[in-house]
Amino acid sequence: MADRPVKQPKGYSVRTLPGFAVLALFTFFALYAPITILVAYSFNAGTSLAIWEGFSLRWYYQAAANEAVQDAAIRSLYLAFSAATIATIAATMAALATTRTRHFPGKTMIYALINQPLMVPEIVTAVALLIVFAAVKVWTGHTSMIYLIAAHTAFCVPFAYLPIRARLETMDTSLEAAAQDLYASPWMTFRRVTLPLMWPGIVAGLMLAFVISLDDVVITEFVKSAGQDTLPTYMLGQLRRVVTPEVNAISTVILVAGAILVTLFFRLTSRRG
Amino acid sequence: MDATTNTQDSTTDAIAVEVDHVSKIFRGEQEVRALDDVSVGIRKNEFFTLLGPSGCGKTTLLRLIAGFEPPTMGAIRLGGRDISRLPPNQRPVNTVFQNYALFPHMSVAQNIAFGLEMLGKPKAEVQKTVDEMLRLVRMEELKNRRTGEISGGQQQRVALARALAPHPEVLLLDEPLSALDLKLRKDMQIELKRLQSETGITFIFVTHDQEEALTMSDRIAVMSAGKILQVGPPRDIYERPAERFVANFIGESNFLDATLAGGKATLAAGGTFDVHVPEGVRDGKVSVLVRPEHATVHAGEAGEREIAGTVENVVYSGEATVVHLRLATGEAMKARLSNAPQGGEAAPETGSAAAVTIAPGAVTVLRD
Numbered sequence: 001m002a003d004r005p006v007k008q009p010k011g012y013s014v015r016t017l018p019g020f021a022v023l024a025l026f027t028f029f030a031l032y033a034p035i036t037i038l039v040a041y042s043f044n045a046g047t048s049l050a051i052w053e054g055f056s057l058r059w060y061y062q063a064a065a066n067e068a069v070q071d072a073a074i075r076s077l078y079l080a081f082s083a084a085t086i087a088t089i090a091a092t093m094a095a096l097a098t099t100r101t102r103h104f105p106g107k108t109m110i111y112a113l114i115n116q117p118l119m120v121p122e123i124v125t126a127v128a129l130l131i132v133f134a135a136v137k138v139w140t141g142h143t144s145m146i147y148l149i150a151a152h153t154a155f156c157v158p159f160a161y162l163p164i165r166a167r168l169e170t171m172d173t174s175l176e177a178a179a180q181d182l183y184a185s186p187w188m189t190f191r192r193v194t195l196p197l198m199w200p201g202i203v204a205g206l207m208l209a210f211v212i213s214l215d216d217v218v219i220t221e222f223v224k225s226a227g228q229d230t231l232p233t234y235m236l237g238q239l240r241r242v243v244t245p246e247v248n249a250i251s252t253v254i255l256v257a258g259a260i261l262v263t264l265f266f267r268l269t270s271r272r273g
Numbered sequence: 274m275d276a277t278t279n280t281q282d283s284t285t286d287a288i289a290v291e292v293d294h295v296s297k298i299f300r301g302e303q304e305v306r307a308l309d310d311v312s313v314g315i316r317k318n319e320f321f322t323l324l325g326p327s328g329c330g331k332t333t334l335l336r337l338i339a340g341f342e343p344p345t346m347g348a349i350r351l352g353g354r355d356i357s358r359l360p361p362n363q364r365p366v367n368t369v370f371q372n373y374a375l376f377p378h379m380s381v382a383q384n385i386a387f388g389l390e391m392l393g394k395p396k397a398e399v400q401k402t403v404d405e406m407l408r409l410v411r412m413e414e415l416k417n418r419r420t421g422e423i424s425g426g427q428q429q430r431v432a433l434a435r436a437l438a439p440h441p442e443v444l445l446l447d448e449p450l451s452a453l454d455l456k457l458r459k460d461m462q463i464e465l466k467r468l469q470s471e472t473g474i475t476f477i478f479v480t481h482d483q484e485e486a487l488t489m490s491d492r493i494a495v496m497s498a499g500k501i502l503q504v505g506p507p508r509d510i511y512e513r514p515a516e517r518f519v520a521n522f523i524g525e526s527n528f529l530d531a532t533l534a535g536g537k538a539t540l541a542a543g544g545t546f547d548v549h550v551p552e553g554v555r556d557g558k559v560s561v562l563v564r565p566e567h568a569t570v571h572a573g574e575a576g577e578r579e580i581a582g583t584v585e586n587v588v589y590s591g592e593a594t595v596v597h598l599r600l601a602t603g604e605a606m607k608a609r610l611s612n613a614p615q616g617g618e619a620a621p622e623t624g625s626a627a628a629v630t631i632a633p634g635a636v637t638v639l640r641d
Contacts, residue, residue, distance in 0.1 A: 172372070172374065174370050174372060174374040175374050175376060175377075177341055177361070177368075177370070177374065178368070178370060178374040178375075178376070179376075179387070179391075180340075180341075180360065180361040180362045181339060181340075181341075181361050181362070181366075181367055181368045181436075182362075182367065182387050182388035182391055182435070182436075182439065183362045183363075183388055183391035183392050183439065184362055184387075184391045185362055185391075188391060189362075192387075193376060196378045197377070197378060
């Protein structure tokens, strides 16, 4: 990614030790070879995932023309946008509350609670949400996208929180003191100094949350009602039937979109404040 | 000490900031008394310096005046009005921060305009004052630069201009020169004095650098362990320190044993001197101060009004030579001799017998 390599101490290098180069090559191969093959076969003219029959964009055209794909793509984007936005607002407020307040009892505990979802296995969250939402759906008879948005928002919050908090922690608090000293009210201090300076962190948090939501299968599969397929759950459904390079084409598009967002994320978070 | 003894020479001067029995206690894992019953009056248009080692409470006192912390006890008055409980944005006081704290997302001009905009000044007036300030700190050419693109000395000027632009009643400066190199620091010392006299604003300056304090201040308050030990003009602080800590912190010192009787001190090593006696010191055994540059040394036996000693070390330092002596009483003493041109009288040699002469009026009785 766009992340810069860590500066190495001069005079000592593990290059001379045996095994490092071989292991590195093997790891990169294991990580990127399957993805490379997936991308390559998305351009296959034939219907096989294993036999190359020439270059073609037919699967891209077919996926774009497929109403089920269009429907799932729009739903995925709508869901990711809604969940990421709500999660980022919540995460921004949480980050401010955990970095721009005097120490209060339970602050460490709150920090742990915000990050806990990162440590709970996704399948556990999925089952828990399934049980709760099933009860709510029976009780209210309501089956809109609200459940998916709520579920995605919940697991996106810690992802949005981390870069925003990191940004606030590296920010010099004497800047806010200076603003107050220069007659800015608490609100003006936030609007003119804190917010503009934390903005790259907020955008980074939003993009990370967006990618995480776009990518989710497990929780979506458990929470969605009938006819609420997102791109990943649509693809999962396709795998049970006949697999064509159309799945490769969709995957490639998601891959490229994700790569662009994550690259932007790293550029924003590595830029000096 | 009683602060009023130092202010009686000009009681008619109006007080800008009055610190009235202020204490500040930080309660954490252990209680820290950062300020311990501090009282001081800072006059209008004065260049006032808080001087002391790190941890003495000088920065805490500055933060209390700025409003970043409330006092635990006592009151701070600005022009007679109690401001102890006002938030920083409601105090007509501006700060130059140690690290400058310039807004990195704004240009030089936008930084300077910030305070004026927050005060709701009309655009034309903001523009005019910003231009004035840029001229005052000689930064007109760089007004559209980002603050990250200018040098440390230039950032310092912008921080000054930003704090002066709203024309505060008092300007607080928290070790603003400590990040600059020696040459730049000397220039900025002169620059700061110029700005203070041109704007007529009361400056409260915090530093741990005694030389900086002596060259720039109208008056100095020497602080230690949360207390103000002495307040006075630089000359008084240097020549008439009331306590051993003050004498030791500012300049080089010789501390000698003496007996005080009726306004005269007789040194244990010999010699009787007319002395200034600080309040509260009674006749009897006392400790006195002699500055090394107020003593001279020549080789040979001690005559009348001279003190005999042995030369232990001679240190050449360019413009002066410091002679380290051991007196007959066993006390150590240093004498600082200005260096004459080559071929002039040489300092006595290590190991030889020498005689010390102390200038009249150079003996100061200390309170401790």
